[in-house]
Amino acid sequence: MDCVSLELVASLPGHEDRVWSVAWSPRGDLLASCSGDKTVRIWTRRFGATGPPAAITGNSDVNHIQSTGSTNASGAQQWYCCAILDQCHSRTIRNIAWSPNGRALATASFDATVAIWELSGGVWEQVAELEGHENEVKCVAWNPDGRLIATCGRDRSVWIWESLPGREFECVDVKQGHTQDVKAVRWHPGGELLVSASYDDTIKLWNYDGDEWVCSQTLGGCGHTSTVWDVSWAPDGRRLASCSDDLTIKLWESGAAGAGAGAEAGRSSAVSGDSGGHDGGDGGGGLVPSRPDLRCATTLSGYHQRTIFSLDWGPTGLIASGDGDDCICVFGQGDPELARVALRASEEEEKQVPVATTTTTVSWDDGAERPVVHQQQQGKVELKDQDMGGGAGDITDVDPDGGVRVKCPGSDAEVSALGGGGKERLNGLSLGQEGQSWGLWTRMVGAHDADVNCVRWNPAHPRLLASCSDDKLVKLWRLR
Amino acid sequence: MSELINPNPIVHERKSTVRIKSGQRTEASAAEGREPIDALEIFDHIRDINDPEHPYTLEQLNVVSEEQIEVDDGRGRVSVQFTPTVAHCSMATLIGLSLRVKLMRSLPPRFKIDIKLSPGSHSSEAAVNKQLADKERVAAALENPNLLSMVNRCLTPPH
Structure with missing residues (x-):
């Protein structure tokens, strides 16, 4: 038996086609999902005795979703769809991203556009459209200070957009380094480094040299041997994880950081539980954006039988991954038995x-x-x-x-x-032990009835995981 | 119309296939009260797909055959290999897409479908296989009205 496990918290029907991506709001109270049905749904929860859900959006019908939620101190929790964003994109919405302040959403669509939405007077409204990609846009990501947006797509390019006053967005750079579709872009938590993953089997790192965005490293060669579908930075920004059609997950470390590992051991353990916050002084966390020098330190293979579409490095230090075999895996570092003790303790605290x-x-x-x-x-x-x-x-x-x-x-x-300012470390539930070897901690076979397209840890409730699938469902899981 | 890629394809007879009752009903499927899906059943779904450029079916052109189909009913896996009539066939992706769409529409969603060129049958084998295996590209392709109508033309039964 696994030391830790995933327990289903809620199964959320509503989308009428496959669900491609999910994204938690920065505060972790809202979940956005996007689908081949050309809509975005926003999900939130209410508690047993609080009566009807507060209408925070008047855009669409409020769906009452039967959830399999568990009962706790404040009564049964129920997740429901509180908003549907539609009639904007004419084709599949592939990806969504929240702005760092949680006030805006960006949606990337196969219709070649990116839409920006804001909550205004209780209704989500489209306030801007980013046009420029030739065809399908596949991913969108907001940088940590909310000033820049990165997008990528089938036209093999990565675009950087700057947010200007008055909800204007200006394209500041178009990067053509990849030779095939670009599947994903993600910003380093320090904000000065962008990573892109591609159908050309490579990962590229981009940084701003004062004039333009330049490719500071390409992770190819001894890297993945097929499409790289997703990438995720460790919460402390010191390492990068990637997953691929080659059925492996690779963990990349800065060569510079590796050399100083012994001397930094104390610091490392202190950092391992940091929940995504970065101190401005050392945003790179051992990484120099212009010379990231990432090397593959670990390859996790043999755990997934079909394409790994998504992975996410959570605030607790665990990595979740979802694949085309309907399966979700959770990987951790060190002894899962210790993690179980920590999990138990946090559950006990919760009850008191x-x-x-x-x-x-x-x-x-x-x-x-x-x-x-x-x-x-x-x-x-x-x-x-x-x-x-x-x-x-x-x-x-x-x-x-x-x-x-x-x-x-x-x-x-x-x-x-x-x-708040992100300085507090109140949810520092750390489950992995840095420096120890990685292993599979739990595998949820048949997590969905079809391909798992995306998995994302909640930034505020670090044991909560969201997933979505070709089975049209969004599911929520609790790590136990 | 532009020049045909293979002006004189070899045309084969449509085989009459007889299902031999095998006693291999698995425990699981017997319990669910259904016959397991086998290679012949898959073949029946795809044999009459029209070739994109010739007035023949994929079976008549030997692009698909029962021998090139593998099914694992228990695990929900279907693997189909196809052989274009010429190694530089530019229609290979369209044929593969038609096969995938036909099986997606015909099989229960629990089946994972893999469509590949038979090894050595095409000059861009790896590239075509990679494209056919990329669900995002397939999804995008099927939202393209021109491409979808080409696929549907291949899937239209002969009158």
Whole structure:
């Protein structure tokens, strides 16, 4: 028996065609999914006794989804679709990305365009369109400060767009380095490095040299032997993971970082649980953007039987992957037995949370880069990660200007942790042990009834995983 | 119309195939009360697909045959190899796409379908195979109205 396992939290029907991608909002309270049915759905949760869901969007019907949610301190949680974004793209929507402040969504479509959406007066509205790709756009990614957007597609190019005042977006560079379709782009958490993965079997790293974006390294040669479908940075930005049609996952480390590993051992372990935040001073985490010098340090093979379409390196240090064999795998570093103890402990903490002691209000003031968090504490509450438990806030009111107030029945670590400056480390649930060898920690065979197209860890509830599939479903899993 | 890629293809007879009742019903499928899907059944789905450039079926041109089909009903796997009439056939991708679409429409979704050129049968074998195996490219191709109508023409039964 596995030491850790994935437990189904919810199975969310609604899409009428295959679901290509899922993306968690930065605060982890909303999940966006996009599909061959040309729509985006936004999912959120409510709790048993709170009555009808608050309408945060008036765009579409509010679907009441029967979920298989588990019961906890604050009652049964239910996930439901709170918005449908449609009538924008004329073809499949392949990928979606949230802006770092959680106020905007970008959608990449086979119709050659990228749309930008904003929540305004409770309704998601398309506010801009990025046109330029010749044909199918396959991926879109916002850089960590929200100033840049990267897109890529079948025309073999990577585009960098700059966000200007007045919701204008200007293309600042078009990179033609790949010889075939570009499947994915992802920004380094430090923001100065972009990675792209391609049908040409290579991965390219791009950095800004003061004048234009240049390819600082190509990971080919001894790399993947078929299409690279997805890439993911470690939360601390020190390593990169990639997955491929060649049925392997590869982990890449900076040669420079590897050489100093011994001296940095203490620092490494301190960093391993960092939940995606990066301190501005050392954004590269041992990586020099102009000379990333990444080398393949580990190859995980023999675990997937068909194309690996997606992978995600979560805040706990675990890597989840999904494949064309309907299967989800979770890989970890070190001893899974230790991880199970840590998981148990965090579950116990969750049960002992005092109820109704903290009221947190989050508002997005116009002009503020990030949500402003107001927290009132009555009595002494230790702030801990609540996962899906008492800390989850219900959105109870919507300001006409688009601000959303969140009232939280329990303590509310994740809202303040992720909504705030990102400096707090309140959800530092670290499950992997850096420096140890990687292994398969759990495999969910038949996670879906068809290909698993995307897996993504929740940034605020680090044990929660979302997946989506050709079976038209979005599923939520809890690591136990 | 442009010049044909293979002006004089060899045309074969449509075989009359008789299903031999095999006693190999697996436990699982017997329990579900259904016959397992076998190579002949797959062949029946694809043998009458029209060749994109000749007024013959894929069976008549020997592009597909029962021997080039592998089925694992229990695991839900179907693998079909096809052999273009000439090694530089530019229609290979379209034929492969038609095979995939026909089987996608005919088989229960639990089946994973692999379509490949038979080894050594095409000058760009690896490239064509890679393209046919890329679900994203296949999905995009099938949203292209021109390509979809070409596929549908191949799949239209003879009148």
